[in-house]
Amino acid sequence: MKKLLIMILLFPMLASSSGTMTESHITFESQWIKAVPASSKMSAMFGKLTNNTGKDLKLIEVKGTIAKNIEIHTHKKVNGVMKMRKVSSLIIPSKGSLEFKPMHEHIMFIGLKNKLDKSKKYEFTFVFDGGVELKTSATVKKMGGHSHHH
Amino acid sequence: MKFLLVFICLFISVSCTEEKKPKSRPSTLKVKKFGGEFTLQGSQGDWSLSSTSGKLRVMYFGFTTCPDICPLALTKLNNVLKKLSPEKRAKIQPVFISVDYKRDTPAKVQEYVDFFGKGYVGLTGNKESIEKVVSQYGAYFEFVELKDSALKYTVDHTSRYYLIDQKGNFHKSYTEISKEPNFIVDVETLLKK
Ligand SMILES: [Cu+2]
Numbered sequence: 001m002k003k004l005l006i007m008i009l010l011f012p013m014l015a016s017s018s019g020t021m022t023e024s025h026i027t028f029e030s031q032w033i034k035a036v037p038a039s040s041k042m043s044a045m046f047g048k049l050t051n052n053t054g055k056d057l058k059l060i061e062v063k064g065t066i067a068k069n070i071e072i073h074t075h076k077k078v079n080g081v082m083k084m085r086k087v088s089s090l091i092i093p094s095k096g097s098l099e100f101k102p103m104h105e106h107i108m109f110i111g112l113k114n115k116l117d118k119s120k121k122y123e124f125t126f127v128f129d130g131g132v133e134l135k136t137s138a139t140v141k142k143m144g145g146h147s148h149h150h
Numbered sequence: 151m152k153f154l155l156v157f158i159c160l161f162i163s164v165s166c167t168e169e170k171k172p173k174s175r176p177s178t179l180k181v182k183k184f185g186g187e188f189t190l191q192g193s194q195g196d197w198s199l200s201s202t203s204g205k206l207r208v209m210y211f212g213f214t215t216c217p218d219i220c221p222l223a224l225t226k227l228n229n230v231l232k233k234l235s236p237e238k239r240a241k242i243q244p245v246f247i248s249v250d251y252k253r254d255t256p257a258k259v260q261e262y263v264d265f266f267g268k269g270y271v272g273l274t275g276n277k278e279s280i281e282k283v284v285s286q287y288g289a290y291f292e293f294v295e296l297k298d299s300a301l302k303y304t305v306d307h308t309s310r311y312y313l314i315d316q317k318g319n320f321h322k323s324y325t326e327i328s329k330e331p332n333f334i335v336d337v338e339t340l341l342k343k
Binding site for chain 1: 214215216217218219221222225228229258261262264265290292294296298299300301304306307308309310325
């Protein structure tokens with residue numbers, strides 16, 4: 001509980017000042033990067049992306065220096081078979097949110113530049129169609145504490 | 151004419167009773183038996199299922215670049231096994247098999263499972279041996295090209311835990327083990343044998 005409180009306090013969501021959006025309009029909360037074995041070159045980020053603006057938002061890119069490639073992925077279960085696929089964009093409905101979580105949508109890191117550092121805060125920029133950007137950051141956590149999946 | 155009609159009726163009644171027979175005796179129907187011995191590559195070389203005879207084996211098919219399903223599956227397994235007493239836990243051998251024989255090596259798979267729990271065995275093999283063990287256990291995987299992704303390809307796969315008893319007989323498979331009690335109940339039952 002104390003940990004959660006610290007986490008919330010640690011993540012003031014800052015929206016880019018480039019658009020007409022103010023910081024409270026788009027938020028990315030409870031975010032975390034999945035800890036992986038030292039030799040692993042891949043990981044993923046999860047969290048809740050909320051759109052409080054009056055318009056639907058189309059997430060088209062996530063930028064960051066953590067990995068060579070950052071992609072938006074989805075996961076579908078078809079007849080018991082898990083299928084991960086890359087998507088070019090995701091819609092976050094107006095006054096709605098999209099939760100990136102294990103077995104569902106996730107931000108995939110391919111080709112991690114360095115071994116993930118648990119003490120580091122990794123910076124990211126979410127780019128939406130129309131030039132709106134959200135600057136955010138996340139830390140590394142071992143999977144397991146989060147068991148809110150279904 | 152009358153004779154023919156009687157004959158037809160008789161024929162129908164005979165064929166009907168014959169049809170009913172298998173239904174009342176389903177045990178006579180042949181069902182493909184899943185499971186069995188296999189040999190794959192571990193970090194120390196060849197690894198056969200029979201090398202851990204006497205232990206209860208929990209097996210899972212996945213791959214190490216799997217972003218969430220495999221880590222989640224292994225985390226869940228670890229959480230379930232942690233609840234057992236050390237004596238009982240010592241009688242269980244978790245086995246993770248990477249079906250991604252193109253990208254994973256035995257050493258990489260072992261490092262991967264060590265990240266999740268103690269005493270796990272990580273295995274992979276060549277195309278033939280992986281395809282064989284996957285079909286033996288009724289699992290499924292498929293390499294899927296991802297043209298627009300830096301991953302180049304991914305592996306579609308089933309997510310199930312396979313419970314194998316102390317003698318090497320396949321007991322049952324489970325999709326969910328942490329919320330449904332069946333898995334741990336079966337584990338406890340088999341451990342008493
Ligand atoms: Cu992915």
